[in-house]
Amino acid sequence: MLRQRRWTPLPVPFFTQSATFSRLWPVTRHHVEDVVENGKYSHGRKVVELERALAEYTGARHVIGVNSGTDALVLLLRACGLGAGDEVVVPAFSFAATATSVVLAGGTPVFADVEPDGYGISPASVAAVATPRTRFVMPTHLFHHTADLTGVREVADRLGLAVVEDSAEAIGMRYGGRHAGLHGFGGVLSFFPTKTLGALGDAGAVITDDPRVAEVVSALRHHGRPGPTADNFPAINTATALPGVNSKMDDVQAAVLLAKLGRLEQDIRRRAELAARYTARLTGVPGVRKLPEVLPRAEAVRGVAYVYVAEFARRDELAEHLAARGVGTETYYPLPLHLQPCFAHLGHAPGDFPNAEAACAHALALPLYPDLAEEQVDRVCAEIRDFYAASDLHLSAPAANRGSRR
């Protein structure tokens, strides 16, 4: 068996957490048994326990558990008072929910470009696209570190905009010593399985220091009813004050997340080691156009290697080459938000946000999770080197790259 492995290398899946879960199973089982005994399986005591633990971890005054990062964004925007016709400036390069949440909350997204040297919203572009109807700016903290929150704050103050953050990917990231999501009205966390703190299904949270935002979000997630609080269980027959939704968090997911939160810092260190290994092995490889800056940019600005996204010439062919050799990758993100079919009515065209479009054309996420082994990183890097060594295209000429997109 072992000898065979040497000749046919094991696949490197894009994502798995099975080893993490076997290691954590005793702690997880303890929390799940607690849930079973409590007898309330949705929006119960385990959720409150997780909210408290996350408040301690992030430093947020209020953490409100919901059933996904997407719902967290929608409810946060509603609680901040977003109304019909209000505009929210969002980056053109992000996950779809960054912009669709604005629509679902009753507003209109306005796109801005991202910075050329990173994936955060460009403050200069925010100033260029804002209109008199713009009320919010939503920086998004993608992949490795937060957006330039000093620049965002400056432009927001100048234009009179409120800041809300799509910090869905940003657990553990800090800027100016403060956790991502706590630099304006509030932010969100996603616990989708592949995220840095991933559940065994969907879950999310709103984090905020603002008590009014917290109160409205906690009512909206539960049919517009207040509760539960530690001394208000089960909070089922209270009056409906607002047209809310059912976005309660499952207690079983809260149990899983509590078990994993205990080793989050360790996982973050492991991710940083693996990311540094990728960077060391990919530096100088022809065809590699851009490697992420995963280390902190300055004191008190802490990045977290949630994924390892680098930019490559002939990205789609590289992804196919890797897939054929058993290496999983993902394209984060294949299409910029301003060119998504659901925003066709906004009238954008290719070329409107060149930095976002360039990122969509070249960015590829390589496998990165605490269970990944050093040898697997080395194998992925060797396959990438092989791909470019076997190619005779003029990689340095950008025009040669264009035709490779499918």
Ligand SMILES: *Cc1c(COP(=O)(O)O)cnc(C)c1O
């Ligand atoms: C994952 C993610 C979301 C949505 O979170 P879900 O829990 O999957 O709904 C929103 N924004 C960004 C940037 C994300 O990465």
